Amino acid sequence: MEKLIERIIALKNPTVVGLDPTLAYIPEFIRENAYGKDGKTAKGAAKACLEFNKKIIDAVCDIVPAVKPQCAYYEWMGPQGVKCLKRTIVYAKKKGMYVIVDGKRNDIGSTMQAYAAAWLGELDVEGEKCTPFDGDALTVNGYLGTDGIRPLLELMDADQGIFVLVKTSNPSSGELQDQALADGRKVYEAMGAMCEQWGAESIGKYGYSNVGAVVGATYPAQLEELRGKLPHTFFLVPGYGAQGGGAKDVAPAFDKRGLGAIVNSSRAILTAWKKENNPEDFAGAARREALRMREDITKEIASIG
Amino acid sequence: MEKLIERIIALKNPTVVGLDPTLAYIPEFIRENAYGKDGKTAKGAAKACLEFNKKIIDAVCDIVPAVKPQCAYYEWMGPQGVKCLKRTIVYAKKKGMYVIVDGKRNDIGSTMQAYAAAWLGELDVEGEKCTPFDGDALTVNGYLGTDGIRPLLELMDADQGIFVLVKTSNPSSGELQDQALADGRKVYEAMGAMCEQWGAESIGKYGYSNVGAVVGATYPAQLEELRGKLPHTFFLVPGYGAQGGGAKDVAPAFDKRGLGAIVNSSRAILTAWKKENNPEDFAGAARREALRMREDITKEIASIG
Numbered sequence: 001m002e003k004l005i006e007r008i009i010a011l012k013n014p015t016v017v018g019l020d021p022t023l024a025y026i027p028e029f030i031r032e033n034a035y036g037k038d039g040k041t042a043k044g045a046a047k048a049c050l051e052f053n054k055k056i057i058d059a060v061c062d063i064v065p066a067v068k069p070q071c072a073y074y075e076w077m078g079p080q081g082v083k084c085l086k087r088t089i090v091y092a093k094k095k096g097m098y099v100i101v102d103g104k105r106n107d108i109g110s111t112m113q114a115y116a117a118a119w120l121g122e123l124d125v126e127g128e129k130c131t132p133f134d135g136d137a138l139t140v141n142g143y144l145g146t147d148g149i150r151p152l153l154e155l156m157d158a159d160q161g162i163f164v165l166v167k168t169s170n171p172s173s174g175e176l177q178d179q180a181l182a183d184g185r186k187v188y189e190a191m192g193a194m195c196e197q198w199g200a201e202s203i204g205k206y207g208y209s210n211v212g213a214v215v216g217a218t219y220p221a222q223l224e225e226l227r228g229k230l231p232h233t234f235f236l237v238p239g240y241g242a243q244g245g246g247a248k249d250v251a252p253a254f255d256k257r258g259l260g261a262i263v264n265s266s267r268a269i270l271t272a273w274k275k276e277n278n279p280e281d282f283a284g285a286a287r288r289e290a291l292r293m294r295e296d297i298t299k300e301i302a303s304i305g
Numbered sequence: 306m307e308k309l310i311e312r313i314i315a316l317k318n319p320t321v322v323g324l325d326p327t328l329a330y331i332p333e334f335i336r337e338n339a340y341g342k343d344g345k346t347a348k349g350a351a352k353a354c355l356e357f358n359k360k361i362i363d364a365v366c367d368i369v370p371a372v373k374p375q376c377a378y379y380e381w382m383g384p385q386g387v388k389c390l391k392r393t394i395v396y397a398k399k400k401g402m403y404v405i406v407d408g409k410r411n412d413i414g415s416t417m418q419a420y421a422a423a424w425l426g427e428l429d430v431e432g433e434k435c436t437p438f439d440g441d442a443l444t445v446n447g448y449l450g451t452d453g454i455r456p457l458l459e460l461m462d463a464d465q466g467i468f469v470l471v472k473t474s475n476p477s478s479g480e481l482q483d484q485a486l487a488d489g490r491k492v493y494e495a496m497g498a499m500c501e502q503w504g505a506e507s508i509g510k511y512g513y514s515n516v517g518a519v520v521g522a523t524y525p526a527q528l529e530e531l532r533g534k535l536p537h538t539f540f541l542v543p544g545y546g547a548q549g550g551g552a553k554d555v556a557p558a559f560d561k562r563g564l565g566a567i568v569n570s571s572r573a574i575l576t577a578w579k580k581e582n583n584p585e586d587f588a589g590a591a592r593r594e595a596l597r598m599r600e601d602i603t604k605e606i607a608s609i610g
Contacts, residue, residue, distance in 0.1 A: 010437055018417070023430065031431075040433035070414055072419035074429055078437035079388040086384050105375055106409050106446055108475035108543075111325070114377035125328065126336075128345035132383035141411055141446050143470055145477030165448055168411035172450030179495060180487035187492065190484060238413075 001208045001235050003136065003159035004098045006257060007065035009305040013294045014258065016066040016100060017056065017286075018266025018273060019088060020073045021049040022139060025270045027279035028200055030055075041078045046084040049050040049077070052282075053088045056270065057095050059283035060290045066136075068264055076291040099136045100236065101299025106141035106148050113151040123245070139236065140268050144190055149198050153211070158202070161210040161234070161268075166192045166226065169239030170214025195233045206259060208234040215253065217263065224252035226233050227260060235261040241268040241293070251300040258304035265293055306515045306539050307402045308441065308464035310564060312370035314610040318599045319563065321405060321541070322361065322591075323571025325378045326354040326394060330575045332584035336362075347382045351389040354382070358393045361575065362400050362589035371403040372443075373541075373569055385434045393440055405443045405541065409470060409589040411446035411453050418456040425458050444519060444541065447496055454491040454503050458516070463507070466515040466539070471497045471531065474521025474544030494544040495529050500538045513539040513563060520558065522550025522568065529557030532565065540566040546573040546598075552593075563609035570598055 034048035040094035076087035199209025253261035272289035273282035341351035389586035437579035504514025528564035558566035
């Protein structure tokens with residue numbers, strides 16, 4: 001998690017741009033140009049998304065510390081989309097950005113080893129090594145307990161991280177996550193406590209471990225409660241903007257140094273050009289929205305660093 | 306789920322072959338041949354896996370109703386691996402097999418729509434449609450509640466299905482899943498009850514809905530308990546064989562018609578050639594092990610159909 005925190009401090013910006021490039025978010029001139037000889041196919045769509053992502057990355061890489069590509073929107077385009085995902089990751093890293101792969105992966109131990117290697121590690125083909133996706137961080141689902149997390153702990157270096165789903169931003173998150181346990185805690189609190197436990201051996205110089213938690217902006221009371229209970233757990237906060245969370249809602253996720261959380265925005269940044277009615281300058285519009293978001297959030301939290 | 310159940314009845318075989326093709330499972334002659342001009346790269350590895358998968362599928366498609374490719378082992382080979390996954394799915398379906406994609410996907414509603422389309426549906430590129438992966442069924446994680454399941458329910462036809470993680474086969478599954486809730490139930494029971502609820506409107510002619518559950522062979526008492534409590538929920542049962550579950554352990558997952566569950570085996574089938582010390586006939590060895598497994602399980606359950 002160190003590298004992420006350092007970039008947040010350097011840019012004085014605790015936000016991440018979610019790269020969820022559905023075709024409806026991409027200006028027509030990019031799409032038409034991308035379809036070219038491949039036509040309106042998965043390959044054409046993936047080309048449009050890659051072109052769009054690169055321009056968004058170019059527009060924000062000097063002001064935003066991280067991007068968060070959401071696997072679903074790439075898998076949706078089949079293998080061509082997954083290739084686009086890898087190229088997006090490689091491009092963002094080349095531009096100095098920290099890449100949080102939003103895959104919410106989860107499985108039993110032996111299988112989780114494969115996921116860990118896929119997203120944060122290496123493939124070893126009989127001695128020859130390559131990096132399958134080369135992410136910096138990965139979102140994961142902890143329903144399977146420690147077995148499904150340990151392979152990640154064993155593989156990560158200090159700069160890498162995972163974010164475990166604790167209290168998600170969606171309306172129905174409470175159906176399971178808010179269930180009261182016999183010991184008085186809620187399910188999400190039990191999951192949060194596991195994050196602290198899993199991270200106990202990787203607490204770095206900023207006081208946070210490389211096991212973070214996903215806690216939604218749409219549940220500010222839980223954000224505040226969990227910030228207090230999970231002092232070494234860095235938060236990835238979705239739900240700001242389009243889902244309804246505001247700057248005041250996310251403020252409780254931060255500590256007294258303005259650290260402890262990174263807030264995601266996808267739609268509002270990717271589609272800022274629609275509000276400006278300005279498809280040609282979609283990248284400029286994204287940058288303006290990213291700056292507005294930084295301003296919006298930083299005015300509600302302690303000075304960063 | 307109908308198509309799966311019909312194939313189980315037709316072949317009198319309630320088992321599924323897990324296609325988790327790590328390189329160590331693949332005989333050397335296949336690997337060496339596949340590396341060819343691509344060398345020991347992700348592409349070479351993916352070629353070896355595809356060749357291996359095809360031969361396994363050829364060897365079992367007339368006796369086993371379904372295959373279950375585990376996404377992790379393909380993502381591990383990067384975009385080339387994901388292409389191999391798609392080709393494996395297409396090949397297995399062409400051979401008449403039902404394909405359960407083991408991706409344990411999960412996300413908020415809008416994102417889950419993309420996953421649903423990716424794995425069970427279509428990509429619509431401005432009116433031109435294609436099938437990204439074309440699975441018959443998908444494993445999912447229900448930690449996010451109904452929002453993360455509804456897009457799948459809306460998309461599936463009667464032949465398709467999802468399997469929600471309820472009680473997983475790994476040693477630490479109880480850390481969260483066995484926690485007692487204030488209302489007296491365990492977390493896995495609450496998740497199981499949600500499966501019944503999610504499936505309530507899709508109960509088909511065999512009495513099962515298209516919302517199934519993953520329940521591990523390594524927890525036979527919970528299998529029996531859940532079979533009783535979830536009468537309309539079809540079970541996908543991992544953990545037989547290498548993980549320690551035996552035929553007597555999985556028997557309680559079945560109803561009085563020998564239906565209600567499908568038992569997975571990956572390693573024991575894919576590496577059967579090692580026991581026989583017979584790499585050249587790895588496919589024959591897989592078939593013999595698949596027949597042995599069918600015999601082993603069917604002798605413990607009611608006659609199928």
